[in-house]
Amino acid sequence: MPPGDTHPRHVCSRCGEIHYLNPKIVTGCIPIWEDKVLLCRRAIEPRSGYWTLPAGFMENGESTQEGAVRETLEEANARVRIQGLYTLFNLPHIDQVYLLFRGQLLDLDFSPGPESSEVALFAEGEIPWEALAFPVVKETLEFYFDDRRKGRFHSRVGDIHRGTGGLGDYRMRLLMEED
């Protein structure tokens, strides 16, 4: 633990530089076209073969929205206009914070990028609920279709805590917004 610090850190045994390990941001979006959303089928682990929203690690030098646009282009060769932050999910067990924006798909000229095996649009009734890659994707899509039925989108902050079972064993807790 460096002097004055409150946490143990990784310190280089050669030069003494402290390598801080902080949570990483995963940024992405819900690409929307009329009543459908675009999903990508993962061609890589983890969860290869399962469907997800385009998202990935935010890079230095970009904004969260620019990262979401870049990931959508990389994974689905698709262009979106970002419309607003929709969900923020804390995943403290893996030190990640997911930021998912709503995005308007600008055209229908999309195709799988190198990390996807398939890219397709799904109406609510067509969503492969049992074949979604991650809890954040399932929770975000449920909120999205629910809000759309009610005619108003509002952003949410939630925590996802994993149980000891498989990927389906988790607990989601929403931050209750107060005025």
Next chain:
Amino acid sequence: MPPGDTHPRHVCSRCGEIHYLNPKIVTGCIPIWEDKVLLCRRAIEPRSGYWTLPAGFMENGESTQEGAVRETLEEANARVRIQGLYTLFNLPHIDQVYLLFRGQLLDLDFSPGPESSEVALFAEGEIPWEALAFPVVKETLEFYFDDRRKGRFHSRVGDIHRGTGGLGDYRMRLLMEED
């Protein structure tokens, strides 16, 4: 650049491990007591002597809200209940993402932590606007008092781009939310 990657990375010349550099999250809050907000006078660089909202680097293993509560306790010895995400600011020139929540101060038993020289409550007319530490603090407080006058708080996503002048030389661009 590691094979299959799209960006150059720091690779350890000893063991080959890739050290990814990703943006860091700074998490904090606006601690609110009736018509006042709590500010901390910084006792450390950068911007020592200037006033700020309690905020700091998010740590592994915690949520963004837990980080905001922890920073408020560390910097102001103050306890808050987090009420909702208020502003997300991208600072791409320094690879940071600021998350500032609204927080209800639970009692008036606060005092400067080791990184603060002074902690005090300010009504809107008392805010030391010319002595605020960072653009994100000024922008967030302006939104806060504006929303309060209008009787409704709504969260915002913005980018801050620095000019070539001093700290006051910056440009803030808000993401326009669309329904």
